[in-house]
Amino acid sequence: MLQRSSRKEEVIDSRAPHPPGRRSRTVWRWILAGPVAIVVALLTLMGMPLYFPPGAGNVDNLILPLVLLPVVWSALFFHAILDRSLARVAVVTGSLAALNIAFIVIQILG
Amino acid sequence: VFKLPTHETKTLVAVHGWSAVALGFLLYAVVLTGAVAVFAHEIGHWSVGRSEGNPVFAQALDAHVKAAMASVPEEYREEVFVAESPRGNLRVWAHAHRKRDNGPLEEFGILTEIDPQSGAVVSQREGWRTEVFGEEPALALERFLVDVHVQLHLPRPWGLLLTGILGLSMMVAAISGLLIHRHLLRDSFTLRRRKATLVSSRDEHSVAATWGLPFAFLLAFTGTFFSFALSLGLPMVTMVAFGGDQAKMRQVLTGAPAAVDTRPANTADLDSILYSARARTDAEVAWLSIQHYARKDSLVALRHEPGPHGLEPKTLVFNGASGEFKEEKPQIGVKPSVGSTVFSTIGPLHFGNFAGVISKSIWLALGFSSCFMIATGLSLWLKRRSDQPGWHWFSVATAVVIYGLPLCLAASAYGFLLFYPAPLTVRAPAVAFLICAALVSAYAAWVRDAQTLESRLMFWLGAALFLLPLTRLATGGPGWLAALETGAVDAITIDMVLAAGGLSCLWFAYRWMRRSDAQGAANVAARMSGTPLTSHGRAAR
Numbered sequence: 001m002l003q004r005s006s007r008k009e010e011v012i013d014s015r016a017p018h019p020p021g022r023r024s025r026t027v028w029r030w031i032l033a034g035p036v037a038i039v040v041a042l043l044t045l046m047g048m049p050l051y052f053p054p055g056a057g058n059v060d061n062l063i064l065p066l067v068l069l070p071v072v073w074s075a076l077f078f079h080a081i082l083d084r085s086l087a088r089v090a091v092v093t094g095s096l097a098a099l100n101i102a103f104i105v106i107q108i109l110g
Numbered sequence: 111v112f113k114l115p116t117h118e119t120k121t122l123v124a125v126h127g128w129s130a131v132a133l134g135f136l137l138y139a140v141v142l143t144g145a146v147a148v149f150a151h152e153i154g155h156w157s158v159g160r161s162e163g164n165p166v167f168a169q170a171l172d173a174h175v176k177a178a179m180a181s182v183p184e185e186y187r188e189e190v191f192v193a194e195s196p197r198g199n200l201r202v203w204a205h206a207h208r209k210r211d212n213g214p215l216e217e218f219g220i221l222t223e224i225d226p227q228s229g230a231v232v233s234q235r236e237g238w239r240t241e242v243f244g245e246e247p248a249l250a251l252e253r254f255l256v257d258v259h260v261q262l263h264l265p266r267p268w269g270l271l272l273t274g275i276l277g278l279s280m281m282v283a284a285i286s287g288l289l290i291h292r293h294l295l296r297d298s299f300t301l302r303r304r305k306a307t308l309v310s311s312r313d314e315h316s317v318a319a320t321w322g323l324p325f326a327f328l329l330a331f332t333g334t335f336f337s338f339a340l341s342l343g344l345p346m347v348t349m350v351a352f353g354g355d356q357a358k359m360r361q362v363l364t365g366a367p368a369a370v371d372t373r374p375a376n377t378a379d380l381d382s383i384l385y386s387a388r389a390r391t392d393a394e395v396a397w398l399s400i401q402h403y404a405r406k407d408s409l410v411a412l413r414h415e416p417g418p419h420g421l422e423p424k425t426l427v428f429n430g431a432s433g434e435f436k437e438e439k440p441q442i443g444v445k446p447s448v449g450s451t452v453f454s455t456i457g458p459l460h461f462g463n464f465a466g467v468i469s470k471s472i473w474l475a476l477g478f479s480s481c482f483m484i485a486t487g488l489s490l491w492l493k494r495r496s497d498q499p500g501w502h503w504f505s506v507a508t509a510v511v512i513y514g515l516p517l518c519l520a521a522s523a524y525g526f527l528l529f530y531p532a533p534l535t536v537r538a539p540a541v542a543f544l545i546c547a548a549l550v551s552a553y554a555a556w557v558r559d560a561q562t563l564e565s566r567l568m569f570w571l572g573a574a575l576f577l578l579p580l581t582r583l584a585t586g587g588p589g590w591l592a593a594l595e596t597g598a599v600d601a602i603t604i605d606m607v608l609a610a611g612g613l614s615c616l617w618f619a620y621r622w623m624r625r626s627d628a629q630g631a632a633n634v635a636a637r638m639s640g641t642p643l644t645s646h647g648r649a650a651r
Contacts, residue, residue: 045343049351057440057447059363062351066343067452070334074281081125082118104350 025086032089033080040097041073047100050107119290126286130487131504133279135511136262138484140276142515143259144329145477148462148470154196154252155600157526159587164597166194166226167395172380174229178202178222179403186219187403192380193396196248198598199232200224203239204403210238214356247535251526254539255519260336263540270341277334283487284326287319308493315486322483325476332460365444371406378433383410386435387426393417406431411439416464422454485512492560505560513567514550520574521546527578527585561629565622568615576612579605 048065055061076096080089114122130137146153175192182204191203205219217239223232235242243249254263261269291297297316302309319326348359377400384395393414401409408430416423427436440450458464462473488508495501525542529535550567557563582605583589593601 042342042346046346046350049347055447055449057443057445057450059443060447060449062347062359062363063442063449063453065347066339067335067456069338069343070278070281070331073278074285077282078285081121082114084117107350 028086029080029089032086032093033077036093037073037076037080040076040093040100041069043097043100043104044072045069047103050103113292114289122286122290126283126290127491129279129282129286130484131491133276134484134488135507136272137276137280138481138511139262139515140259140273140333141280141329141477141480141484143255143519144333145474145481146519147255147259148473148477149604150252150255152600152604153255154249155198155598156582156604157251157523158196158248158530159582159601160196160198160598164198164226165394166198166200167384167398169226170381171200171226171384172382174200174224174226175202175380176377177229178224178231179204182220182222187405188401189217190400190403192398192400195223196252197223197232198226200226203242205239216240245533245536247529247531247533250530250535250537251523251539254522254526254543267341270337274334274337274341277330277337280326280330281334284323284330288323291316291320308490311486311490311493315483315490318479318483318486322476322479326480326483328459329477329480332456335456336460363442365439369407372402373406374404375406375408375431377404377408377430378410378428380410383428383433384412386428386433387412387414390426390435390438391417391424393424396423400430402430409436416458421458421464422451423458488512506554506558506563509560509563509567510550510554513564513571514547514554517550517567517571517574518543518546520571520578523578524574524581527581527587530585561622561626565619565626568622569619572612572615572617572619574612575608575615578608578612 045065048068049061052061052064076093079092083089171192175190179187179190179202185206186204188206189204191205193201193203195201200223202222202224203217203219204222205217207215208218210216210218218237219239219242220234220236221242222234224230225232244253257263259273261273263269264272297313297320300313300316302313344359348354348356352359352362380398384398387395391414393416396413396415398413399411401411410428410430410433412426412428414424414426423441425439425441427439428434429436440446441454442450462469485508492501492505492508522539522543525538525540526535529538553566554563557566582601588598588601590602590605593599
């Protein structure tokens with residue numbers, strides 16, 4: 001799509017070709033933004049009930065992860081496509097996944 | 111507003127466009143049917159020609175419910191659900207919870223429909239909830255509209271998962287659209303209709319998107335919650351937090367059961383309970399349920415729609431044996447909490463039913479504006495690629511979906527009206543929808559020109575909408591005088607909206623046909639003079 005980017009009617013064309021060296025980085029970026037973001041958002045959904053405060057009604061830890069699922073996924077998705085450092089994206093996403101996997105494993109093991 | 115570097119803006123523009131192109135058609139289907147489904151209940155009343163404007167919960171119902179329950183076997187007294195049927199009758203669903211084919215728990219019982227005036231039993235059916243309610247002809251049109259919106263008429267959980275993904279794509283489009291807008295305020299008021307076609311298309315999309323952005327985000331967020339919470343979220347949370355024990359999860363979410371007392375007891379006067387509930391809230395009663403009918407530990411719960419003074423629905427609980435008020439129960443859990451408040455608020459925000467007809471009308475208008483936003487976005491995408499032959503069939507498909515889908519929805523209403531109240535009515539809306547979709551697709555394959563399709567489909571949509579009220583009357587629906595006498599305004603209001611909508615579509619179709627004819631004449635002249643045509647077969651300008 002075309003988009004004006006300034007008052008001088010500069011045109012941004014998303015169809016413009018990327019430099020060749022960027023191809024593999026782009027693939028990795030879309031893997032992190034797509035399947036990886038979905039898997040980590042679902043891991044967060046499963047892990048959150050185990051560490052989120054249950055609140056006065058003892059249900060906050062069950063309901064709020066469900067509500068926050070689209071927010072978590074959107075945050076991971078936009079971080080993955082906008083952060084120029086792929087390493088930083090991988091570290092943030094991986095840390096969130098590791099934290100939730102740890103809680104889930106501890107819960108399952110007992 | 112947001113000044114991102116050029117590279118990031120370029121990425122967001124690509125994400126915004128390609129997510130819309132990949133999922134825009136399905137998203138349009140969900141948003142359009144969602145806008146219509148805001149009034150699904152009223153459309154249900156209209157479709158069956160409901161001639162009684164007096165709600166059942168405003169009438170005496172205690173004697174009718176107890177008379178119906180007298181003939182119900184003991185095993186179905188575990189829970190009794192009392193509500194209003196689409197025809198304005200009293201509906202009593204006495205049921206137990208059973209495992210079905212080693213699957214999840216489902217309700218099994220007897221559904222009795224009673225005339226609230228005379229107390230006569232209109233119909234009675236026994237079976238699983240899915241079949242008893244799913245095979246009810248009177249609910250067929252309302253159910254079809256809601257089903258297309260909720261799960262695109264696909265089996266669970268696949269339909270819910272797909273609409274959940276569409277909700278996420280709508281969030282992506284809304285957020286990326288916000289981030290790539292450099293001049294949000296200026297774009298909100300810029301509409302250059304007399305300038306070049308591409309500029310006016312861009313302005314139309316920007317204006318619609320800018321004003322509709324908060325609503326689009328709200329709908330996407332709440333819709334994604336509903337789709338994923340039911341299909342994916344709750345099972346996953348149950349698996350991890352409760353080791354897969356559904357009963358334990360239900361106990362926590364709905365509150366621990368009261369002390370069991372199986373001794374028989376008379377059920378308190380339901381009319382007195384309704385009177386007492388009205389004194390505590392000014393909101394309308396949506397339904398009433400009785401747990402452990404005719405037992406000492408019986409509980410009567412009344413669900414009230416969001417009232418004029420709040421967003422949340424209310425549930426008032428009474429002692430079923432004594433009739434005394436017990437508590438106002440949160441929607442989730444046993445004590446008020448952030449989780450329960452958030453959960454209770456999401457529904458009214460998505461359905462727009464928190465301030466009656468006014469909020470529903472606003473939600474309907476905002477829903478249609480979201481459809482306009484999607485349509486102008488796709489149109490803008492195509493206009494920027496009008497010189498690329500590969501996009502020709504996409505432009506034809508866009509016209510089919512944007513104008514053909516509302517036509518198919520109108521066809522589903524015709525299918526319902528022509529077959530109601532025969533048992534075939536249950537399938538009629540879906541079959542009529544599919545037949546119409548097949549005819550529109552075949553016509554599109556024959557015409558192969560998006561502009562011609564737009565004007566012709568708009569004409570047929572206008573004619574279909576305008577003739578729907580007449581078809582309702584011709585198939586035995588009550589006339590306006592009869593509806594006015596009983597205070598049933600749904601039929602009159604929807605008839606008027608359909609007629610006005612039909613005339614508007616016909617007016618647009620007339621204008622577009624004139625434009626199309628002028629273009630056709632230009633094409634002929636171009637061919638005769640040897641001027642090259644564009645990939646769409648039109649004269650180059």
